[in-house]
Amino acid sequence: MRIYILSEMSMDGKITSGSNSSSKFFGNYLSEKEMMYIHKKRHNAQAIIVGKKTIDTDNPYLTDRYFGNEKLIRIIPSNSLDFDYSSHIFQDNKKTLIVTSKKNINNPKVDEIKKHGKKVEFIGETKVDFKGLKDYLENKLGLQEVIVEGGGTINSKLLEADVIDGIEILQFPFVVGGEDTPTLVNGKGFGECVFPKFKLENVNVKESFVSLYYSKSNYN
Ligand SMILES: NC(=O)c1ccc[n+]([C@@H]2O[C@H](COP(=O)([O-])OP(=O)(O)OC[C@H]3O[C@@H](n4cnc5c(N)ncnc54)[C@H](OP(=O)(O)O)[C@@H]3O)[C@@H](O)[C@H]2O)c1
Secondary structure: OEEEEEEEEOOOOEOOOOOOOOOHHHHHHOOHHHHHHHHHHHHHOOEEEOOHHHHHHHOOOOOOOOOOOOOOEEEEEOOOOOOOOOOHHHOOOOOEEEEEOHHHOOOHHHHHHHHOOOEEEEOOOOOOOHHHHHHHHHHHOOOOEEEEOOOHHHHHHHHHOOOOOEEEEEEOOOOOOOOOOOEOOOOOOOOHHHOOOEEEEEEEEOOOOEEEEEEEOOOO
């Protein structure tokens, strides 16, 4: 199974326009053809992982609107389980899996999520164990391709867990700036000796952005 991060970002690595702001504005720069380019990736995948805060700030649909991949599973890791049930992901009957830790087994919010027609899995003791999640997706669900669509926190946790096989950056030709603006990878950062390393595999120049695909490198 391949898990890769797919992220729109500015020239300076920002993935949104400011702290607590939606990243949906990137869509304003895309032509229909470019939008299809991005959605084709959802068509080829079986699941999309998105952080809970992205659900709160962007309120995404996380569907394959162009090619109709009805089997696409939304996967949202969360410890708080503090969902707003008016979010788009709770407004349809598409497959949605909330992944949380075992400390939430008796949390009444689990029943609330299930009442809204969504599944809950418990992976990890006090927070979601992302190696365990990868194992579950690959071996229990038999998935072959999973896209991680941010934000910066979930990207960092998955990189720390060493479960990311590739990163596709869609880099837009503008600068956002701002100390508190989320970047591709937030979290506590990596020491020089353990920077996750990647190899540039593909460059695709589009009208509005440049796509750079990096695959995980075994060089350390
Ligand atoms: N440009 C792009 O392509 C793009 C894509 C997506 C998002 N974004 C932007 O990114 C920003 C949001 O990023 P963010 O870094 O603030 O948040 P995020 O990565 O979307 O979500 C973070 C949340 O994920 C959950 N989580 C993380 N690790 C966990 C673990 N081990 N176990 C259980 N739950 C865990 C926690 O939820 P709980 O608090 O519920 O426990 C945590 O608060 C938004 O501004 C959005 O617009 C940009």
